[in-house]
Amino acid sequence: MSVKGKAVLVTGASQGIGKGIALRLAKDGANVALVDIKEDKLAGVKAEVEAFGVKATTFVADVSKRDQVYAAVEHTEKALGGFDVIVNNAGIAQVKPLADVTPEDLERIFRINVDGVVWGIQAGAAKFKALGHKGKIINASSIAGHDGFAMLGVYSATKFAVRALTQAAAKEYASAGITVNAYCPGIVGTDMWVEIDERFAEITGAPKGETYKKYVDGIALGRAQTPEDVAALVAFLASDDSDYITGQAILTDGGIVYR
Numbered sequence: 538m539s540v541k542g543k544a545v546l547v548t549g550a551s552q553g554i555g556k557g558i559a560l561r562l563a564k565d566g567a568n569v570a571l572v573d574i575k576e577d578k579l580a581g582v583k584a585e586v587e588a589f590g591v592k593a594t595t596f597v598a599d600v601s602k603r604d605q606v607y608a609a610v611e612h613t614e615k616a617l618g619g620f621d622v623i624v625n626n627a628g629i630a631q632v633k634p635l636a637d638v639t640p641e642d643l644e645r646i647f648r649i650n651v652d653g654v655v656w657g658i659q660a661g662a663a664k665f666k667a668l669g670h671k672g673k674i675i676n677a678s679s680i681a682g683h684d685g686f687a688m689l690g691v692y693s694a695t696k697f698a699v700r701a702l703t704q705a706a707a708k709e710y711a712s713a714g715i716t717v718n719a720y721c722p723g724i725v726g727t728d729m730w731v732e733i734d735e736r737f738a739e740i741t742g743a744p745k746g747e748t749y750k751k752y753v754d755g756i757a758l759g760r761a762q763t764p765e766d767v768a769a770l771v772a773f774l775a776s777d778d779s780d781y782i783t784g785q786a787i788l789t790d791g792g793i794v795y796r
């Protein structure tokens with residue numbers, strides 16, 4: 538598997554899965570652009586990436602804003618001297634019964650989780666075409682993009698949407714040699730799950746930690762997923778070894794049996 542020397546843009550790279558992806562790709566020899574809204578955390582991740590002896594750069598952008606995503610792609614090409622892969626990883630979750638969902642909730646979650654992926658696909662593909670070379674687009678879906686999760690209904694809808702966008706984009710860009718795939722993690726022990734568990738506790742009265750434990754107990758491999766587990770799949774999708782794979786939404790969930 539080789540990503541050595543490739544220039545890769547990762548969104549949502551300040552923490553969690555995005556940070557895990559950035560570090561894994563750096564370990565494998567890729568140069569990495571770290572994009573996030575959390576400016577304060579980016580410098581620390583950049584230093585960790587550079588410790589692998591590769592180039593790193595940071596860029597503050599809100600993926601829900603089209604112009605900011607295009608600017609992040611431009612910055613990546615200039616700073617890293619190329620542009621080969623975009624990982625549209627940034628996303629947010631919200632725990633709420635469907636009965637309580639507001640127009641503002643829908644607006645906020647869809648703008649980041651869906652628009653953010655549309656802009657990443659669009660800006661990434663435009664740059665690959667301008668450079669005249671093949672490229673890879675990799676999007677974050679979820680097991681919640683395969684089954685609607687109770688209390689995470691709107692979030693699940695956005696992750697189903699990411700699968701649809703991945704399939705459509707794969708067909709639209711295949712003739713340009715651009716591949717488009719999605720990774721679908723299970724239960725990953727990041728800040729996102731800390732917040733999900735806390736919200737479940739507030740809404741249902743379940744003790745803190747119980748919801749997370751319930752989901753982890755349903756994983757056949759018997760443990761929660763780590764960002765590194767997810768990054769292993771993304772490293773494959775970013776490498777030349779995945780050249781014949783496109784339009785796929787690949788589950789990496791430890792054989793989850795409880796949803």
Ligand SMILES: NC(=O)C1=CN([C@@H]2O[C@H](COP(=O)(O)OP(=O)(O)OC[C@H]3O[C@@H](n4cnc5c(N)ncnc54)[C@H](O)[C@@H]3O)[C@@H](O)[C@H]2O)C=CC1
Pocket residue numbers: 548549550551552553554555572573574575598599600601626627628629630649677678679680681721722723724725726727728729730
């Ligand atoms: N944690 C989990 O169990 C799972 C997570 N996922 C997906 O993986 C991706 C990463 O999730 P985690 O690392 O767990 O979440 P996280 O909450 O730990 O990290 C998300 C990152 O995205 C950034 N971000 C949020 N909104 C942004 C915006 N508008 N523009 C730019 N950056 C923004 C945050 O600042 C943060 O650094 C998300 O798309 C999530 O939906 C999918 C399946 C399972």
Ligand SMILES: CC(=O)C(C)=O
Pocket residue numbers: 630679680681686722723724725729
């Ligand atoms: C956060 C998320 O996507 C799940 C399914 O845990």
